[in-house]
Amino acid sequence: QWGAFMPGVPDLTEFPHKKFGRIVSSLWRNPSPDLLTYAYGGGLPALREALAQHLALTRSIDCDPEQIIITEGSHQAIDLTTRILGEAGETAWVEDPGYWGARTILQANGLHTVHLPVDEEGMRVPDAVGTPPRFIFVTPSHQYPLGPVMSLTRRRQLLAVARQCGSWIIEDDYDSEFRFSGRPIASLLGLEPDAPVIYMGTFSKTLYPGLRVGYLVLPKPLTAAFQAAHAELYREGHLMTHAALATFIAEGHYAAHIRRMRMLYGRRRAMLVNLIERRLGPEWLHRDASMAGLHLVLTMPPDMDDLRVVEVARGKGVLTRALSRYYVNPEGRRPGLLLGYACVPEHDIARKFEVLLESLAEVARKPAAA
Ligand SMILES: Cc1ncc(COP(=O)(O)O)c(C=O)c1O
Known part of the structure; x- marks a missing residue:
């Protein structure tokens, strides 16, 4: 799973383990009992605050920390989203070629996936919509696996279709931190006010995949339902890891x-x-x-x-x-x-x-x- 030329994996030998280890050790020197219990309300508030600031600076995402749910990576984030907002038998649009992981989870939750081709502007939105999709899963910043960036015209078109059909766009922003030329590309979520977008990010590409930490940024009206379902479905924990990550981000190491x-x-x-x-x-x-x-x-x-x-x-x-x-x-x-x-x-x-x-x-x- 690692080495030349395995796609999608960061250089794990470059992870600043000494810095991270120092933060972890200092937490364990005198652990707060609160950090050793189950997680509540979508993850440690300090991590959600640090992430909200980071996303505002790097992705033009204007959100309150309460809108962020810390997940065990993107797979759990997609699972949670489809379970809360979808019903078996509904339709989900996915990119073709696309990320097998998203397709598998959507199908496992009973959704009927419709596979839409991708061109140089990203996912092609069909002229005739057919059955309105409940979800539209896209990787607009860097289409996976082919790599185009979704054009502004296509983004507006996708948002318009989603509004018209009552769909939720799941924006998988899995590796947008790594752009080697040109200006950073704003997220779909940040493009229009009240966009019907659920934004998903991960630490798997920026730090290491085994960390199993990702996050969702949700529209405000959805946050309470997601927080409750997240705690009840998965009985989350790992607050020590959340605390270490929060410090790692807040001190500028991330x-x-x-x-x-x-x-x-x-x-x-x-x-x-x-x-x-x-x-x-x-x-x-x-x-x-x-x-x-x-x-x-x-x-x-x-x-x-x-x-x-x-x-x-x-x-x-x-x-x-x-x-x-x-x-x-x-x-x-x-x-x-x-x-x-x-x-x-x-x-x-x-x-x-x-x-x-x-x-x-x-x-x-x-x-x-x-
Ligand atoms: C398109 C895409 N999204 C998300 C992820 C990250 O998944 P996770 O956060 O569950 O590690 C990957 C990892 O391979 C990916 O290729």
Whole structure:
């Protein structure tokens, strides 16, 4: 689950464990009993306050700490949202290709998923809506996995459809902290007052996935119901972790770590792009992707079997994911590889890329499995 070129994973060796450890140790020196009990009201107030300030500065999100619910990552956040606001049999629009995790949870909660294609402006909103969707799940800041940023026109169109249909947009803002060029992109939530948007963020990409901390930013009228359901459904805890994170953010370590990682990942991305352009050609880079995130998409000739490339590369110690697996509708499906660059040290990128080239060549020579 970690190493060249695993997509979506930060460099775990760079996590400032000494700073975080110092904060954790000082909390454990004299633990407040309040922090050792169940969580209440959507997570520790200090963490929700620190996050509200952080989101105001970085994502133009104007919210009260009470509108934030701390979750055990995005999966729990999607589960909670669909259980509270959805009914089995209702419809949810998702991106195709899209994030398998969201699709799985929506379907597990009985929702009927409709898979909408993605172009250079993000999810394509259909001309004829059909059954009004209860949920619209999108990754507008950096479409997962292809990478385009949703255009302003598309954002307005999506908000208009959601208002008209009484839908909730679930905005998955999973890695927008890492943009390597251009201005930061404002969230959908911040675009219009009273937008029917439930915003979702995570520490999995900025710190480490095993931390299992994410958050929701909710419209005010929904907060009480979410707080109660969150406590009753999942019996939350981890307040010591919340307290440590709150201090980590409030003392500026979180913003500093993100800044440092942005520089590092930007350099690694540039190295990988350069290798692809030189060794394969610019046509192998997915053209709609923005300069952001922890992975890029390597496109392939349409008749190439990306699943086999993944298998062959794995046998040689290089991890990737096949783009074709992220599609549901066979019509739009195309082969490619998701290449994560964040967790590959610079000195290793060229060597690991050679292994990938060998794997591509091997599959090109022997197209079908014997
Ligand atoms: C599109 C997308 N959203 C969210 C997440 C984060 O999920 P979690 O917060 O549950 O770790 C991921 C992680 O892979 C992702 O790819």
